[in-house]
Amino acid sequence: MNFDSLDLNAIWFVLIGVLLTGYAMLDGFDLGVGALHLFTKTDEERRTMLNAIGPVWDGNEVWLVTGGGALFAAFPAVYASVFSGFYMAFVLLLFALIFRGVAIEFRSKQPMLWWRRLWDYGFSIGSVVSSLLIGVAIGNIAWGIPLDENGDFTGTFWSLLHPYALMLGITVVALFAMHGAIYAAMKTEGPLHEKLRGWINNCIIFFIICYAITTMATLLYVPHMAARIGANPWLFSIALVNMLAIANIPREIHYRRDGFAFISSCVAMIALMTLFGLEMFPNLVLSNPNPLNSLSIHNAASSKKTLSIMLVIAVIGIPLVLAYTISIYWIFRGKVKLDRSSY
Amino acid sequence: MDVLILSRIQFTLTVAFHYIYPPLSIGLGVMLVIMEALWLKTNQPIYHQMARFWTKVFALTFSIGVATGIVMEFEFGTNWAAYSRYVGDVFGSALAAEGIFAFFLESGFLALLLFGWNRVGRKMHFFSTCMVCLGAHFSAVWIVVANSWMQTPAGFHIVGEGMKARAEITDFWALVFNPSSMDRLFHVLCGAWQAGAFLVASVSAWYLLKKCHEEFARASLRLALWVGLASSLLQLVSGHTSAIGVAKNQPEKLAAFEGHYDTIPAPLTLFGWVDEKNEKVTGVALPGMLSWLIYNDTTKPVAGLREVKKEDRPPVNMSFQFFHIMVALGFALIGVAGIGIFYFGRGSLFDKRWMLWVLVLSVLGPQLANQAGWFAAEVGRQPWIVYKYLRTSEGLSRFVKAETVLTSVILFSLIYTLLFAVFIYLLDDKIKKGPHAEDLSPSGKLSLPKEVA
Numbered sequence: 163m164n165f166d167s168l169d170l171n172a173i174w175f176v177l178i179g180v181l182l183t184g185y186a187m188l189d190g191f192d193l194g195v196g197a198l199h200l201f202t203k204t205d206e207e208r209r210t211m212l213n214a215i216g217p218v219w220d221g222n223e224v225w226l227v228t229g230g231g232a233l234f235a236a237f238p239a240v241y242a243s244v245f246s247g248f249y250m251a252f253v254l255l256l257f258a259l260i261f262r263g264v265a266i267e268f269r270s271k272q273p274m275l276w277w278r279r280l281w282d283y284g285f286s287i288g289s290v291v292s293s294l295l296i297g298v299a300i301g302n303i304a305w306g307i308p309l310d311e312n313g314d315f316t317g318t319f320w321s322l323l324h325p326y327a328l329m330l331g332i333t334v335v336a337l338f339a340m341h342g343a344i345y346a347a348m349k350t351e352g353p354l355h356e357k358l359r360g361w362i363n364n365c366i367i368f369f370i371i372c373y374a375i376t377t378m379a380t381l382l383y384v385p386h387m388a389a390r391i392g393a394n395p396w397l398f399s400i401a402l403v404n405m406l407a408i409a410n411i412p413r414e415i416h417y418r419r420d421g422f423a424f425i426s427s428c429v430a431m432i433a434l435m436t437l438f439g440l441e442m443f444p445n446l447v448l449s450n451p452n453p454l455n456s457l458s459i460h461n462a463a464s465s466k467k468t469l470s471i472m473l474v475i476a477v478i479g480i481p482l483v484l485a486y487t488i489s490i491y492w493i494f495r496g497k498v499k500l501d502r503s504s505y
Numbered sequence: 506m507d508v509l510i511l512s513r514i515q516f517t518l519t520v521a522f523h524y525i526y527p528p529l530s531i532g533l534g535v536m537l538v539i540m541e542a543l544w545l546k547t548n549q550p551i552y553h554q555m556a557r558f559w560t561k562v563f564a565l566t567f568s569i570g571v572a573t574g575i576v577m578e579f580e581f582g583t584n585w586a587a588y589s590r591y592v593g594d595v596f597g598s599a600l601a602a603e604g605i606f607a608f609f610l611e612s613g614f615l616a617l618l619l620f621g622w623n624r625v626g627r628k629m630h631f632f633s634t635c636m637v638c639l640g641a642h643f644s645a646v647w648i649v650v651a652n653s654w655m656q657t658p659a660g661f662h663i664v665g666e667g668m669k670a671r672a673e674i675t676d677f678w679a680l681v682f683n684p685s686s687m688d689r690l691f692h693v694l695c696g697a698w699q700a701g702a703f704l705v706a707s708v709s710a711w712y713l714l715k716k717c718h719e720e721f722a723r724a725s726l727r728l729a730l731w732v733g734l735a736s737s738l739l740q741l742v743s744g745h746t747s748a749i750g751v752a753k754n755q756p757e758k759l760a761a762f763e764g765h766y767d768t769i770p771a772p773l774t775l776f777g778w779v780d781e782k783n784e785k786v787t788g789v790a791l792p793g794m795l796s797w798l799i800y801n802d803t804t805k806p807v808a809g810l811r812e813v814k815k816e817d818r819p820p821v822n823m824s825f826q827f828f829h830i831m832v833a834l835g836f837a838l839i840g841v842a843g844i845g846i847f848y849f850g851r852g853s854l855f856d857k858r859w860m861l862w863v864l865v866l867s868v869l870g871p872q873l874a875n876q877a878g879w880f881a882a883e884v885g886r887q888p889w890i891v892y893k894y895l896r897t898s899e900g901l902s903r904f905v906k907a908e909t910v911l912t913s914v915i916l917f918s919l920i921y922t923l924l925f926a927v928f929i930y931l932l933d934d935k936i937k938k939g940p941h942a943e944d945l946s947p948s949g950k951l952s953l954p955k956e957v958a
Contacts, residue, residue: 217616220571224612228604230578235601238593238671245582245589246902252579253913257920260572264924267568271931312668314586314904464594465664465673472598479605486613493624494616503620 170469171459174236175443177476181232183435185225187341187428188487192219194342196262196289197335198361199282207354208282210498212266212505214349217494219266221487223259235472239313239462240446247307247315248299251322255295262288270505290335297334301327304380304387304438306450313457326379333372337434340365341427344411348420351497362415362423370408386448387441397440404433509898511910512584515917519576521876522921526570528875531645531694532701533563534638537618539728541631551724553951554944556634557622558721559705561935564619569928571612573921584910588890588900594673595661595680596651603647611640623949642694649693653686655891656882657754663894672894688750689882692743696878698736699838699871705729706845708936710864713855718939723855726864730849733867734842740835745798751885752799755892756808757817758885761824763795763807771795771807776829779822784810786825819887827881834874841867 192215202208215222234241245252261284269281305326308317343365347358380387391397407430414423442448446462449455463469498504537559544552578600581589589597617625617633625633660679661672674680706729712722751759764779764786765771773795777788793803800807810818841863848854854861890897 217620220568220615221609221612223571223575224604224608227575227578227608228601230575231597231601231604234578234581234589234593235597238590238597241582241593241597242586242589242902245579246584246586246905249583249902249905249909250913252583253916256576256579257916259575260920260924263572264568264927267564268927268931271934312903313590314902316904319909464597468594468598468674471674471677472601475598475602475605479602479609483605483609486609490613490616493621501623503622 168473170466170473171463172444173473174232174463174469175439175446175459178229178232178236179435179439181225181229183432185222185229186431186435188222188225189219190293190338190431191215191342191345191424192222193262193289193293194338194340195346196285196342197293197339198343198346198358199286199289201361202354202357205278206500208278209270209500209505210350210354211346212269212285213498213500214346216266216505218490220263221490223263232472232476236464236469237446237457237459237462238464240457243309243313243315243457244299244303244447247309247317248302248322250319251295251298255292258288258291258295260288261285262292266505293335293338294331297331298322298327300334300438301330303447304330304442305384306448306453306456308451309447309449309455309457311455313455313462326383329372329376329379333369333376336365336369336372337431340369340411341424341431344415344420344424344427347415348424349496349498359415363412366408366411373408387438390441390443391437397437400433400436400440404430404437407433506907506911508905508907508910509901511907511914512901512905513897515584515910515914516577516580518914518921519573519580519917521879522925523570523573523577524875524879525872525925526566526573527641527645528693528697528700528871529566529704530563530570531638531641531697532699532871533559533566533704534634534641534701535698536701536705536728536732537563537634538631538638539732541634543728545627545631550945550947551720553947554721554940555725555728557944558940559725560618562704562708562932565928565931565935567615569924573924576917584902584905585890585900586902586905588895591671591895591900592655592891594671595654595658598674598677599647599651599654599680603644603651607640607644607647609640610643611637614640622951626950645693645697646690649690650681650683650686653689654680654683656689656886657683657685658891658894659683672891684754685747685750688743688747692740692747692878695736695740695743696871696875699733699740700875702729702733702736702842703838703867703871706733706842707865707868710861710867711936712939714858714861714865721940726845726854727849730842730845733838734846737835737839737842741839744832744835749799752807755886757810757813758819758824759799760808760810760812761819761821761885762828762881764821764825765795765807765809766811767809768806768812769809770804771799771809773798774825774829776833777825779825781821817888819885824881824885827877827884831874831877831881834870834877838867838870838874841870 195211195215199208199211202211265281265285265288269278269285272278302322305324307315307322310316340362343358343362347355347362350358391401407426410426411423414420414426444459445456446459447457449457537556540552540556540559543549544556614633614636617630618637621630621633658672660674660676660683662675663670664673665671705725709722709726709729712718713726748759751762760766763771763774764777766784770793772790772792774786774788774790777786777790779786796805796807797803810821844860845854845864848857848860886892888896888898890900
């Protein structure tokens, strides 16, 4: 097939953005449910929380696996630099993802209190640490990392943990917690549902505080991440959509429309990722202090041939993926009911 | 220890641990498809009970497989950055295809397989089980294609020089159907079917020894023995064609498997030891048999290790031993399944406690053979990471330090030891609890059609 007339590099920038946004919207809520897990007290509440995400969390994580695979194939130089540069951070992310994944499966297999406590902690801490590290990685990519002329990372693990990156990490934890609380509210009823409604409001306040601090810090210290909006004021409408979507969440919760609240939260995430993508484009990783070594969609990409093959794979695959995802969410719609096959 | 050896230890450790689980998912997936098909066809509730019990075991193996699988994808980037830059254009597409075509299919329908028993009808549930099983097979397809490209690279050309050199795709289908991919895929799948079948056989034999759940155990065992025998016989065929492929595509690897140094008609060593320093093999051998197996002619010479420079040879004794362990286990499994079926047919299997014990232990056979086979395949490819194009030592991340990798190796070892202990504990617990009696009278959406009931 011939895609010569298309800007394949830009298309793949967008497609990877789509995969990672899909990951944030989907795994975001089950990581968020994990962050809130320890705030529920009774065993039944905890089982309800787990079963709210039970049938879908594994599929949600596939978005990350596929996003990683697509990044490897389309922009191998970015994959190599970021993964080797963030070595320890990514190893910790792996441990966090392993623990929370097996904890979901293991927890309800035994009745002992100590056993369930152990996996409750594994699930919750694993979820928070995963969200935090994802945020720290995004923060570093925006801030810029030291790259040499081969694209190799020359900093250390500790140099990744600067205040801006950590602040972005906390913001992501807050965002996912809010998103998870809304999803859990959608899937529950009775006293737990009422409790979650209260938590949603607290999560929104927590997120808005984090978001305000991060935005101020970005404007002051990372001005290149606001340059494109500065130059093209009409792009501010995206930031506006984001803020309105967040403001709409408490309104929908007030009218007991949990589903619309969840959609609002998804829209906010899409707007945030769009802003991030717009400011990064055409770069994928910024090099700081030497911007000439930045990795962009041109110097980090695979060949045109590979990008077009991958596009064919994506065009065949994405409708299938959407079909499975939508049918699974449809089949498992409605409130959680615990039964024999539940966790 | 240097970064190279530590990174190799880490990859070995993480991939070997991971590989306990995917073959079980693939193999048990096939077993579940057969069980549910039999249930749909015969309406005998025993098959429903079997499907329900083995689904729980499947869920356990699947979850650890998923959790440990994402590690390798990350490791290509973290530990093998130079390799990732070199092969990303080619190898990355296979990984991305695995995500899109296999993992989404598998994880989506898994929800229905595990939690959908009372949400969808019997036929829809059967369909979901088939899709999960198909997804597991697709993931084997893409990952084996990717690995086979490292063994027998095809469909690409090298662009750039020095640090900037990298492989770029010229022909996608030549990459997918590279010279070894189909042989090796078939070999991997047979190994996975064996792993599933012998796990079922082992647990069933245990119930028969303990005289509990006997009806369930007999029905499971009969199915497991037949699938076990069929896959073990297919594995023999696949092993043979794979070996012919290795002789053609990676002659020094085959020479290492057999400790064959001079290019002369080659014997088949049954077991032995390679003295790598003096380049000699001590052991029991059938003269001319290797030449006969490869070329149908006992007098035809087989290329020996002396054809390549010393620094281009794999570790010979290690490749030799892993290969021979795999082959020996392969034959043993044919024997176990064959004898099992023979006594089962005569009705005397349930009184032969020694044979039931052999069957209990048989679960280790495919596991060890799968591990040994992969060790032989990967050690035998050394010193190359991409055969004849890139050395393993050239694939490393340049700025990752030895102490960092040592830390992650230690952490992975601790966490995986814990995971394995929990896995064995939960598996043992599930086996002790056994199948549910109430699954013999399925209700709700699962109840039998009216005309049968």
